[in-house]
Amino acid sequence: MLAETIFSAVSVAGLGIAAITAYRKRLLAAARIAAYSLVPLGLVLTGAVEWAFDTVFSPTAWVGFGVLGAALLLFMSTRAIERRRAGRKEATEGSRPGAVAAPAASAPALGQGQRGATPKAQAQQAADDFSDIEAILKKHGI
Template identity: 50%
Template sequence: MLTGIACTLLSAAGLGISLLVAKRRRYAAAMRLAAVSLVPVGLAMTGILRLIINMTFNPVAWAGVGVLGFAVLLFLSARLADRGGRGQPAAEPAATAGPAVTAKGASTPALPATGRKGAQAAGGGGAADDFSDIEAILKKHGI
C-alpha cells in the first residue's frame, strides 16, 4: 500500500516536470520524461514492484541470481574455448625448415626447403646440388 502511494507521487511529480519542459517547447524531451515518469506506477500496478522488493531482501533469491550468473559465465567460457581450438592452424613441418623455392605463379613450393645438413644427409653434394635444381626450374620457366 505504501509503495503504491510512493510510486503514484513519484509519477505525478515526473509528469508535472514533463509539463514544465513541454511549455519550453521541448516536446521530445517532455515525452521521454513522461514515459519514464509512468514506469513506477506501471510497476506498482502490475505487482512486479512487490516481486522486486521481496527479491531484494531475500538471500535465497540472490543466491539464485549468482547461480544464473555462473551458468552464463560457464556458457561463454565454453564458447571461447571452442572458438580458440578452431582458430589456430596446425604448424607445418616445412615452415620450420626455412624458406622454400616457389615457382612463378605456383601456389605451393616447387622444392622443399632443406638446409645444408639436409642435402648432405640425403647423399647429395651439398649446396651445388641445390643450385642445380633451382637452375633447372628457372630454365623450365624461361627465367
C-alpha cells in the first residue's frame, strides 16, 4: 500500500514538472517528462508494483530464486563436463594406431618442383614466375 502511494506521488510530481515545462514553451521536453512520469502510475494500475514488493519481501520467493540458481548451476556444470569429455574423445580417436591421418596438401597445390627442391631452385622458379608476369604487363603497356 505504501509503495503504491509513493509511486502515485512521484507520478503526480512529474506531471506537475511537465506542466511547468510546458508553460515555459518547451513542449518537447514537457512531453518527454510527462511520458516518464506516467510510467510509475501505469505500474501501480497494473499491479506490477504490488507483485514486485510482495516478491522482494517474500522468503518463499527468495528460496525459489535459490532453487532456480542451483538448477542453472547444475545445468551449466554438466554441459561443461560433457564438452570436456567430447574434446577428450576426439583427441583419443585421432591418436589411435588404426586412425587415418589427415590428407596432406596435393602436389598441384604445392607446385610441381617444390617438394624436394633446394632453396636456390625455389628462388629461381619464383623469379621465372615474376618474369612471366612482367612480360604480360609489358605486353599490355603497363
